[in-house]
Amino acid sequence: MIDFLILFSAVLVGTFGFAVIFGTKPKHLPAATLLGGLTYTVFYLVDLATPDLFLSNFAAAFFAGIAAFALAVFYRAPAVTFSALAVIPLVPGGALYYMMYGVISGDTELFRAQSVVALRVGLGIAAGIVFSSTVIGLIRPHLHRAAVKKATGSAEGNKK
Amino acid sequence: MENERNLHRFDGESAADYLLRTALDVAAMTLRSGGEIHRVEETIQRICSAFGAEHTEVFAIHSQIIASVRMQDGSYSSQVRRIYETDNRFARLDRINQISRALCLGKMTLDQAQEEIAKVKGITPYPLWMILIASACGAGGLSFLFGAGIRDALCAALVALLVTLLGRLIPKNGNVFLEMVLRSFAIGVLSRALVIVGAGLDAGKIIIGAIMLLVPGISFGNAMRDLLGGDTLSGTLGIVRSILLAASIAFGLFVATAVTGGAVL
Known part of the structure; x- marks a missing residue:
């Protein structure tokens, strides 16, 4: 538990740093930072249950995509300003680097092993975000209809 | 109208x-x-x-x-x-x-x-000093995910801060790959120097934390998303670019290894 809390705090600090580097609006900073921490929590929990790199990254990225959409609606801002930051703790930066280091130093085994890690993590994140976009695409019309109905209902209520 | x-x-x-x-x-x-x-x-x-x-x-x-x-x-x-x-x-x-x-x-x-x-074009929400602190937070925070302890994380934060400052001081020549080679070379040399003077314990852990600022992880993720989302050409170009950027970073670190005479991994 203590290990997780240390990692969670480190992710919050890291995501906050990247949020500032990426020029996130000051108003969006707390939500973007917290979303990074929560996305990592989902990754951590799924990884505990099924230690599969693809699955844990897929689940975390799917959560990040849905939560980023909710924040985008709330703040009326592009969802990518939240989702790109949320997946920062998941990106296979280390694997991508070791992979190319293997190429340059001639270490074929390092290259092979890290390519698989980078591809599995990258595909997991991408699939999670794409799948969340598909789900959002399916529920968006219903949300829109509900919002219109609510607005119409309250307008009629005001008339009465 | x-x-x-x-x-x-x-x-x-x-x-x-x-x-x-x-x-x-x-x-x-x-x-x-x-x-x-x-x-x-x-x-x-x-x-x-x-x-x-x-x-x-x-x-x-x-x-x-x-x-x-x-x-x-x-x-x-x-x-x-x-x-x-x-x-x-x-x-x-x-x-x-x-x-x-x-x-x-x-x-x-x-x-x-x-x-x-x-x-x-004029919107820049944060001043340079805040970007420098943010670079330190980004590298220091994420280095924990790669197994760094508190000393190495602080060293990664310091290296990231110095390299970000260096990046602002060096005039841009338009070649992003060369810029990556120079920055990663600086990260390699500084990380090794911090271990030599006794501030850091593991140069590899410091480097991995500090290069998180450079690695094209987000562009790689976006490219994969474009690919899966149907924008095949855009996705393929993004992946090629990410791989070349990662290669530039690895090359800079490889040269740093040769110069400092020690393994940086």
Whole structure:
């Protein structure tokens, strides 16, 4: 538990740093930072249950995509300003680097092993975000209809 | 029509040309600020439709946007915009998204949009000192995920801060790959130096934390997303670019290893 809390705090600090580097609006900073921490929590929990790199990254990225959409609606801002930051703790930066280091130093085994890690993590994140976009695409019309109905209902209520 | 009294329209520029130029200005700024390819394409489609276009065609990749529009009176315009640099600048992306939305809802004229687009370039929400601290936070925080202890994390934060400052001081020569080689070389040498003087314990852990600022992890993720989302060309180009950037970083570190005479991994 203590290990997780240390990692969670480190992710919050890291995501906050990247949020500032990426020029996130000051108003969006707390939500973007917290979303990074929560996305990592989902990754951590799924990884505990099924230690599969693809699955844990897929689940975390799917959560990040849905939560980023909710924040985008709330703040009326592009969802990518939240989702790109949320997946920062998941990106296979280390694997991508070791992979190319293997190429340059001639270490074929390092290259092979890290390519698989980078591809599995990258595909997991991408699939999670794409799948969340598909789900959002399916529920968006219903949300829109509900919002219109609510607005119409309250307008009629005001008339009465 | 409101857009008939154009203050920003060039002499001889048709209404179709002016509409498409403005839509491309909005789309280009969206792409430069970190917007997705589908957002860029939708932006042009929606703005042109909102201003009476009968038919719009758009094709965008990370380095170029090609668009054409046909108005109801039969006038036609086709334009190309080359994009030389893209980066994540989310406050700008947010503002340009508001401008796009206002145009589509009829709350802004093309003239007003031109004035607002010019202002977007000046949006820099944080001063240099805050960017430096943020670089330290980003590298130091994420180095824990790669197994660094508190000492190595603090060293990674210091290295990231120094390299970010160095990046601001060195004039940009336009070659991002060379810039990556130089920055990663600096990271390698500084990390090794911190271990030699006894501040850090493991140069490899310090390096991995500090290079998180350079590794194209987000572009790699975005490229994979484009690929899975159907934008095959854009995704393939993004992956090739990410691999080349990672290779540049690895090359810089490899040279640093040779210079310092020790393994940095």
